[in-house]
Amino acid sequence: MNAPTNEREALTHLELVLRQVRMEAAGINSYEFVDPEGNELPAFTPGAHIDVHIAPGVIRQYSLCNSPEERHRYVVAVLRDESGRGGSRGMHETLRVPNRVRVSVPRNNFRLSDDASKIILLAGGIGVTPLKSMVHQLEAESKNYELHYCAKGPEFAAFQSELEGMAKTGKVHCHFDGGDPAKGLNIAQLLQTPQVGTHVYYCGPGGFMEACKQATAHWPADAVHCEHFKAPIQKVPAESSGTDEGYIVELAASGRKLTVLPDQNLAEVLQQAGAPVETSCASGLCGTCKVRHLSGQIDHQDFILDENERQSFMTPCVSRGCGGTLVLDL
Template sequence: MNSSNNEREALTHLELVLRQVRMEANGINSFEFVDPEGHDLPAFTAGAHIDVHIAPGLVRQYSLCNSPSERHRYVVAVLRDEAGRGGSRGMHESMRVPNRVKVSVPRNNFLLAGDAAKVILLAGGIGVTPLKSMVHQLEAESKDFELHYCAKGPEFAAFQSELERMAKTGKVHCHFDGGDPAKGLNIAQLLQTPEVGTHVYYCGPGGFMEACKQAAAHWPADTVHCEHFKAPVQKATAGSSGTAEGYIVELAASGQKLTVLPDQNLAEVLQKAGAPVETSCASGLCGTCKVRHLSGEIDHQDFILDDTERQSFMTPCVSRGCGGTLVLDL
């Protein structure tokens, strides 16, 4: 790769051209972004996502669904959600070829395990997008896999025919329930017996995510992986009461100390103080704001960090200190 492309990879955001919008299923469009000059784009791995700047102040995260081997394009697919916060409507209504669109470089909080002997992929509706990219990678590596794709009907299943054509080393099963989950895939039965060397990945709407979580609860924790599109409803935790009197956050590089009141958001306090913290989802789902913490007790409220990562990192968009002083590597 030449030096100009190396400089591009060092960037956090790119300005790309929307080359194609295509209807993939009822309510689902795919969007293909390319470099204006035809250069290669920063590489990504299966399960990665990008931030798409839809309009001023409107940024959303979408999983890349094309093959990681394709360096010339990023492809995302978006389900129009009339009850959503406006991101999907903006994508469907305002994205036009050949718009120039600001997107982030890819980030991945949903990596495939390199040592998996077999992979079980469970997709609910539009949750198929990161798993489709995984199928591309698993096929390229000749890995054993099975994809179970759950949708209301074939007209609501994006990429169905493409996925079925792709499957050579693995199998693709589509399950259509007509809107009644009881008539669809029996996830508990599918995951009844943990298999040595097998990893499970699931993504989809809230009810589907909960069903997968319960069905895989008896599997080894390090073999089960998921990605949420929307933040689940959080139950109150004992740790959250630790912020009743607020707390102090200290920036290790400068020694600057900031007071965070009980009703204040940590990321916003850091940004107002000029700390280099960027936010995107503000829901603990994307990892944009992830920072290293050096000391202090934390009430973690994110949905992407595992227990090991939480020993060193936090997401200040939703997480906070539990009283006392929280020291951040900033």
């Protein structure tokens, strides 16, 4: 028996109280959310994020940056981006203590490896947020790690003193370039030689992500992990990269078949048909819409699924079928 809609939403979303807003660095505020009754929150793992419903129709994903051992609060940090889509400005301008805010339960597309003998963390600016949560976990487990935190200057580095004070079993290195990347961390040199058992995690703005990608191109693919805040501009949009033909999508539970035209978005077609597919980022970055596929060829355009996951799952907000019939576990 399926749960009623409002019950299903209660399982995936929470209404929390914004208990504290704190300035962490120039242009960066942290936001602490707690249960209004003081109850424990659903557990999360390092690298997880939540969807924050900032305003009607404005939903953004933010990484949890506090310790996973803390069950009483979720903490995110947000850089105000004047050139963005308005989500960060909404967080900075409209959210106030003690607003009640709808958030999703945590999801994780950026998990720490259990079998790594050493972890190298590379943070560019606000990209430190998911890595800070990882540092909490690595310290708790006395794991071997090093964090390289790159920013324009110390005034732009959120949590710098906290991270440096936490480092007991690992090392925290801050690199300030004054706005000139050439004067900052030499990422290529740092990652020149892959080491057996060492895993690399990186997160930050576009240029930083590209530098890390190039520096790890010769590393084993399963030892390199990243999380994008924005879809890389070099990624070819799904609408122009797949087949010019439409295709059929079949919903396995009912056998219902839907036609998806070349210029249509699969997630939108599914939602219009009443299928239980929720979207958030619409960029293939958050995993909200991830569904299992049972058969058919897929043009994957996401930035979160690895090759193993793509054998069973897809993100219909950006990915699509390659002609023929695509069968989904819906």
